[in-house]
Amino acid sequence: MSKIIVTGGCGYIGSHTVIALIDQGYKVVVFDDFSNASEDTLDRIAKITGIRPLFTRVDLKEKIKVLEAFNEHKEAKAVIHFAAYKAVKESINNPLDYYENNLFSLINVLNAQQAVGINNFIFSSSATVYGMPESFPMTENSPVKRPFSPYGNTKKIAEEILEDYTNANTKLSFISLRYFNPIGAHDSGHIGELPSGIPNNLMPYITQTAAGLRDKLWVFGDDYPTKDGTAVRDYIHVVDLAEAHLAALQYLMKNQQKANYEIYNLGTGQGYSVLEVIKSFELANNLRLNYEITSRREGDVAVMYASTDLAKQVLGWSAKRDLKSMVASAWKWEQNFRK
Numbered sequence: 001m002s003k004i005i006v007t008g009g010c011g012y013i014g015s016h017t018v019i020a021l022i023d024q025g026y027k028v029v030v031f032d033d034f035s036n037a038s039e040d041t042l043d044r045i046a047k048i049t050g051i052r053p054l055f056t057r058v059d060l061k062e063k064i065k066v067l068e069a070f071n072e073h074k075e076a077k078a079v080i081h082f083a084a085y086k087a088v089k090e091s092i093n094n095p096l097d098y099y100e101n102n103l104f105s106l107i108n109v110l111n112a113q114q115a116v117g118i119n120n121f122i123f124s125s126s127a128t129v130y131g132m133p134e135s136f137p138m139t140e141n142s143p144v145k146r147p148f149s150p151y152g153n154t155k156k157i158a159e160e161i162l163e164d165y166t167n168a169n170t171k172l173s174f175i176s177l178r179y180f181n182p183i184g185a186h187d188s189g190h191i192g193e194l195p196s197g198i199p200n201n202l203m204p205y206i207t208q209t210a211a212g213l214r215d216k217l218w219v220f221g222d223d224y225p226t227k228d229g230t231a232v233r234d235y236i237h238v239v240d241l242a243e244a245h246l247a248a249l250q251y252l253m254k255n256q257q258k259a260n261y262e263i264y265n266l267g268t269g270q271g272y273s274v275l276e277v278i279k280s281f282e283l284a285n286n287l288r289l290n291y292e293i294t295s296r297r298e299g300d301v302a303v304m305y306a307s308t309d310l311a312k313q314v315l316g317w318s319a320k321r322d323l324k325s326m327v328a329s330a331w332k333w334e335q336n337f338r339k
């Protein structure tokens, strides 16, 4: 039973991935500081899987503490690094917090894993590194551009750090996964997205509006060059995303890499407009959502969806769950959580 270290394992994508790992028989160690996650996520994971992951509370900005934490789990075979700040608006207001947290943490984790001799590493990147794209779908070879937000830029810089680092250390096996728009929740309804404060992202704003926490959903722009004028994204079920991490991990563990740093898009390859997501949510959950069109949000792109060929060919993974399953599970989680 290989041991895997998961930083940010109590967060939204991290917790779903921890469940997928435990279900496959991995022994999981979670590093988290609960800066944007809840401690009872560990209990929820235990409720779902029957196994409580090992846990160390550690602020990854603290170099010595990170080294100590890694020293306790030297025998781990891989690190999946989710821990990072992720709120776009907050990053525009506090850019230094974002650069400090997301990049110092990454560097401390890389140093610590090198010190204890762990060579396999999976990084949470984002489609935001494609910036304002000119053609679709986005392939892994599409140009990377300066993202609009400091949050996005931390992902771009992190990828550059990983590229330089793996160039200098050929025994390393690293993967960056570029997520498109993760939504939805675990089927059990016991874990899901837990945004702090007013959500920035579409799905939690929809579920909180349906739950009566928000008056109405504002649809940002209906004058995009898309079929109904609202912006198009590649929404992916968080459980599919978790399974992609498993596929990437198994690929690393079998030493199948051609290069020691590889990058994969994680999306469905299918774009949906904001209005399509709203309609799907209403239909799947048999309710009406109060929404109104307003002006575009600064920094938003009209259309973004993935080419999923590479992940399919190389990792043998593709997304299985449809939009209905995404919006239904998101609503189930919101209702369960409010109870």
Ligand code: UD1
Binding pocket: 088, 126, 127, 128, 148, 149, 152, 181, 182, 200, 201, 202, 203, 205, 217, 218, 219, 220, 221, 231, 232, 233, 274, 297, 298, 299, 300, 301
């Ligand atoms: C955003 C971030 C991206 C980050 C991703 C993480 C921006 C510009 N980009 O992507 O860097 O990696 O979240 O999940 O913020 N929408 C509304 N009303 C709302 C909220 C959203 O109409 O209240 C629309 C947006 O205009 C967009 C779509 O819904 O067209 C999806 O928005 P969102 O969930 O915020 O994701 P992205 O903007 O694609």
